[in-house]
Amino acid sequence: MSAVFQQLVAWQRQHGRRGLPWQQSADPYRVWLSEIMLQQTQVATVIGYYERFLAAFPDVEALAVAPVDAVLALWSGLGYYARARNLHRAAQQVVALGGFPRTPEGLQALPGVGPSTAHAIAAFSWGAPVAILDGNVKRWLARWLALDADLSQKPVHEQLWQQAQALVPADASHAEMVAYTQACMDLGNLRCIRRQPRCDDCPLQSSCAAHAQGLQQQLPRPKVRKTQPERAVALWVCLWRDQVCLQQRPMQGLWGGLWCLPEYAGDGEIAALSGAVPLQHLPAFTHVFTHFRLQISPCLSAWPEAAPPPLDGRWFALPDALQLGLPQPIRKILQATAAMQQDFRLQSEA
Incomplete structure (x- = not known):
C-alpha cells in the first residue's frame, strides 16, 4: 500500500498537473472555493470563473457579506447553482465560527461539502492524511482492484472508501499529501480515463489487477442509462x-x-x-x-x-x-x- 502512495507522489511531481491557480496557496478559502467549483466541472472551465470570483471576493469575509445576487451573477454559466447558494451560506458560517474547521468532520458540516470534498480541503490545506473518492478516483481504484460491481451501490462505495484510506500512510507529510491528493485526481483525469485508458503511461500499471486480466476497457461497469424525461x-x-x-x-x-x-x-x-x-x-x-x-x-x-x-x-x-x-x-x-x-x-x- 505504501508503495502505491509513493509511486503516485513521485508520478505527480514529474507528470501531474502543476501551476493551476488554486495550487499556489494552502489558504483553505482558496482550496475550498476551487474544490466546490471543480465538482462536476472541467478544470479548463473553472479557471476563469475561479479567477474572477477571487477578484470580486478575495477572502471568506468578503464573500460572506456579499449579496447573494452578486454571487450568483459571477457563477452564471458554471451550472449546478445550488453550489453557489451553498458557498454563500457556508462563507457566513465560517465567519461566524471564526475560521474554517480544520477537521474533515467539521468541514462536512458546511453546506455543500461532502466527504470527498472535505477530505480534499483538509489534505491540501493542512496535510491531513485522508483519502478522497471523487469520480476519477473511483474509476482508477475500481480498475486497480478489478472490482466488477455497480459503484453506485452503498456497500461497494464503502469498500472503495476503505481501500482508498488504506493507501494513505498515517505519517504522510503535508507536502506528500498535497502531491498524493492531486495525483489521485490527475491519474483518473489524465491516464485512467473513461474510454481508452492510457495504461502504457500509468504509474500503477504493474500492480493494476484490471490491466493484468485485460479488463481495463470493461471496468468499471458502466451505469445503466435511463431515458431522460x-x-x-x-x-x-x-x-x-x-x-x-x-x-x-x-x-x-x-x-x-x-x-x-x-x-x-x-x-x-x-x-x-x-x-x-x-x-x-x-x-x-x-x-x-x-x-x-x-x-x-x-x-x-x-x-x-x-x-x-x-x-x-x-x-x-x-x-x-x-x-x-x-x-x-x-x-x-x-x-x-x-x-x-x-x-x-x-x-x-x-
Missing part, C-alpha cells in the same frame, strides 16, 4: 422601451435565485397576453439537465404602449440584464436578442 416551456422575451422583463426564481428549486424570462406552458398563452402585438418565434433548442431535458421555445415581442404589459417582474436594459445571475439558456436568448437589436440599429443607420 422531457419537459417543454415557452419563454417570453418581452421588450418595452429597450428593456426586458425578468423574474427572479425562488431560492429553492431549479435555477434557484437566478433571473429568468417569464415562462408559460405554450406560445398560445403568450399570444393571448400580447394581444395584437406580433410575436416572433426565435429558434427553439433543448437544454439538458442531470435528470431531464427541457425543450425551450422563446418568443420575442416589442411592446409599443406607453405603459408596460402586466407582467410580474423587473425591467432591465439588455446590457444590465446580461450582468445578472442568469441560467445559461436565458443568457443565450438575451445575447441573441441584443445582437438582433444591434443589427437592426446598424441597418437603420445605413
Whole structure:
C-alpha cells in the first residue's frame, strides 16, 4: 500500500498537473472555493470563473457579506447553482465560527461539502492524511482492484472508501499529501480515463489487477442509462422601451435565485397576453439537465404602449440584464436578442 502512495507522489511531481491557480496557496478559502467549483466541472472551465470570483471576493469575509445576487451573477454559466447558494451560506458560517474547521468532520458540516470534498480541503490545506473518492478516483481504484460491481451501490462505495484510506500512510507529510491528493485526481483525469485508458503511461500499471486480466476497457461497469424525461416551456422575451422583463426564481428549486424570462406552458398563452402585438418565434433548442431535458421555445415581442404589459417582474436594459445571475439558456436568448437589436440599429443607420 505504501508503495502505491509513493509511486503516485513521485508520478505527480514529474507528470501531474502543476501551476493551476488554486495550487499556489494552502489558504483553505482558496482550496475550498476551487474544490466546490471543480465538482462536476472541467478544470479548463473553472479557471476563469475561479479567477474572477477571487477578484470580486478575495477572502471568506468578503464573500460572506456579499449579496447573494452578486454571487450568483459571477457563477452564471458554471451550472449546478445550488453550489453557489451553498458557498454563500457556508462563507457566513465560517465567519461566524471564526475560521474554517480544520477537521474533515467539521468541514462536512458546511453546506455543500461532502466527504470527498472535505477530505480534499483538509489534505491540501493542512496535510491531513485522508483519502478522497471523487469520480476519477473511483474509476482508477475500481480498475486497480478489478472490482466488477455497480459503484453506485452503498456497500461497494464503502469498500472503495476503505481501500482508498488504506493507501494513505498515517505519517504522510503535508507536502506528500498535497502531491498524493492531486495525483489521485490527475491519474483518473489524465491516464485512467473513461474510454481508452492510457495504461502504457500509468504509474500503477504493474500492480493494476484490471490491466493484468485485460479488463481495463470493461471496468468499471458502466451505469445503466435511463431515458431522460422531457419537459417543454415557452419563454417570453418581452421588450418595452429597450428593456426586458425578468423574474427572479425562488431560492429553492431549479435555477434557484437566478433571473429568468417569464415562462408559460405554450406560445398560445403568450399570444393571448400580447394581444395584437406580433410575436416572433426565435429558434427553439433543448437544454439538458442531470435528470431531464427541457425543450425551450422563446418568443420575442416589442411592446409599443406607453405603459408596460402586466407582467410580474423587473425591467432591465439588455446590457444590465446580461450582468445578472442568469441560467445559461436565458443568457443565450438575451445575447441573441441584443445582437438582433444591434443589427437592426446598424441597418437603420445605413
